[in-house]
Amino acid sequence: MMSENSKPPPMTKESMDHIAAKVTAIKLAKDREAKTRYDINQNGDSRNIGNNSEHLSTRGDSEATSDAASVETASAASGDSEDSLSLQEKSLLQKIVRTKLINNKHDIEILRRDPSSPLHSVKSFEALHLKPELLKGVYAMGFNTPSKIQETAVPTLLANPPQNMIAQSQSGTGKTAAFVLAMLSRVDPSLNYTQALCLSPTYELAVQTGEVVAKMSSYCPDIVIKYALRGEENPKGTEHIVIGTPGKVTDWGLKYKLIKLSKLTVFILDEADVMIATQGHQEQSIRIRKALSKDCQMMLFSATYDQEVMEFAEMMVPNPVIIKLRREEESLDNIKQYYVKCMSLEAKYKAMANIYGMCTVGQAIVFCQTKKNASWLCEELTRDGHAVALLIGDLTVEQRITILDRFREGKHRVLITTNVLARGIDIEQVTMVVNFDLPVDRFRQADCETYLHRIGRTGRFGKTGIAINLIDSSESMDIMRQIERHFGVRIELLDADSDDLDKLENYV
Numbered sequence: 001m002m003s004e005n006s007k008p009p010p011m012t013k014e015s016m017d018h019i020a021a022k023v024t025a026i027k028l029a030k031d032r033e034a035k036t037r038y039d040i041n042q043n044g045d046s047r048n049i050g051n052n053s054e055h056l057s058t059r060g061d062s063e064a065t066s067d068a069a070s071v072e073t074a075s076a077a078s079g080d081s082e083d084s085l086s087l088q089e090k091s092l093l094q095k096i097v098r099t100k101l102i103n104n105k106h107d108i109e110i111l112r113r114d115p116s117s118p119l120h121s122v123k124s125f126e127a128l129h130l131k132p133e134l135l136k137g138v139y140a141m142g143f144n145t146p147s148k149i150q151e152t153a154v155p156t157l158l159a160n161p162p163q164n165m166i167a168q169s170q171s172g173t174g175k176t177a178a179f180v181l182a183m184l185s186r187v188d189p190s191l192n193y194t195q196a197l198c199l200s201p202t203y204e205l206a207v208q209t210g211e212v213v214a215k216m217s218s219y220c221p222d223i224v225i226k227y228a229l230r231g232e233e234n235p236k237g238t239e240h241i242v243i244g245t246p247g248k249v250t251d252w253g254l255k256y257k258l259i260k261l262s263k264l265t266v267f268i269l270d271e272a273d274v275m276i277a278t279q280g281h282q283e284q285s286i287r288i289r290k291a292l293s294k295d296c297q298m299m300l301f302s303a304t305y306d307q308e309v310m311e312f313a314e315m316m317v318p319n320p321v322i323i324k325l326r327r328e329e330e331s332l333d334n335i336k337q338y339y340v341k342c343m344s345l346e347a348k349y350k351a352m353a354n355i356y357g358m359c360t361v362g363q364a365i366v367f368c369q370t371k372k373n374a375s376w377l378c379e380e381l382t383r384d385g386h387a388v389a390l391l392i393g394d395l396t397v398e399q400r401i402t403i404l405d406r407f408r409e410g411k412h413r414v415l416i417t418t419n420v421l422a423r424g425i426d427i428e429q430v431t432m433v434v435n436f437d438l439p440v441d442r443f444r445q446a447d448c449e450t451y452l453h454r455i456g457r458t459g460r461f462g463k464t465g466i467a468i469n470l471i472d473s474s475e476s477m478d479i480m481r482q483i484e485r486h487f488g489v490r491i492e493l494l495d496a497d498s499d500d501l502d503k504l505e506n507y508v
């Protein structure tokens, strides 16, 4: 990891090996635990908490308190169907698979602001009057113009007197880059003490942020960065920027007083929604926050904006400007939906193999209802010489990252998965979604919301996508009809043995 007076090295997949080993051990332990369904949220998500924690990091001292809330889809049709991904993992995978900014057509909403501090937005990075070496770093990252959230957030964060901010926008809209830019602009490298602190919920997320700081500051050699993470040597207190988890920062800042929290000029709490889902982090963050001076600029970022996040945010950040970018809704508008009638499992498999053959340019995600079905399908297709990848919840974080990376790079054209991938994780180039099994709820009724999330993986950003549903029984036909009625759409019949598939080739 990073030593003092140096920038963090780029995070390679190899360097995550040791994390993966620990995560595997944690997962194995977790799998032995009985899961307890404790909450059904508004979206119909059900959350499970295992008694054993599933964290991405292994902590010592104050870090050792966190449990992870793992989010599961509501579709528990059979005992082996459950497949889960913790909020922390989801957030990390999301960052890893994303290569581009998410376009968002909505306008920024400004929910609260002090009328005495006018807000303005910028359409270029030049208009921010950044230090030249910082501007060079921004351009070196390939950023030409500010993203929607950056247009408003960055000038507000750079204005004087410093203004506190709570900002919410979906993952991938440029929040990290916004606060890193603010942090680097505010730091004065001629002052030898810690001036900026960024709290992240996990080891890996902190490292991801550190990478952005390192890249953006690549032309600012005097800025010293330090990770506050397990395994790191104690800080000297002279590092300009510290990025870490609440546990380690509590130790360094409050317990051993190695960092002077009262001297910070910038404090960032990132991924607030993930933070509050991690037991212990909320309380530690509050303790850290209390040690800051009233002049310290405070910023809080979150991908979601429910009441719990908001209550926490307002407790942490006094007199904030609150900016919000509404989530780009998933819609079925750009998606052509079909179904293929299959008389047996064999026929269903054959249809799948034909569809595979058709997918020559684009990429497809195939959804199965259970891990068992997904594994079976993957084995069969592989045996028949098809290059497919399998992504299910049993894998380690490291394995998931590797698989998603390979898929994103186009090394696999077809990814077989369960509902683990249905929500939240965007892979830009997916042109086709196949529902090998239709999504059902625990009463074996159509799970329309999961259907939308699944097929919303395709047809994004104005492109046309295809969804194909494999129907092998009167029950699945009935479920499909429920979906049609729910969305007021017609799902067209497709003959997978005929030339019908050819007409789809324009899209895949």
Ligand SMILES: Nc1ncnc2c1ncn2[C@@H]1O[C@H](COP(=O)(O)OP(=O)(O)OP(=O)(O)O)[C@@H](O)[C@H]1O
Pocket (backbone or CB within 6 Å): 091, 094, 095, 098, 099, 100, 101, 102, 142, 143, 144, 145, 146, 147, 150, 169, 170, 171, 172, 173, 174, 175, 176, 177, 178, 303
């Ligand atoms: N102005 C920009 N122009 C082009 N690309 C950008 C710009 N800002 C950020 N990006 C890129 O877009 C992707 C998402 O940005 P970023 O990680 O800052 O989003 P985020 O909202 O912080 O996401 P998350 O909530 O997952 O952390 C990254 O690959 C980043 O390099």
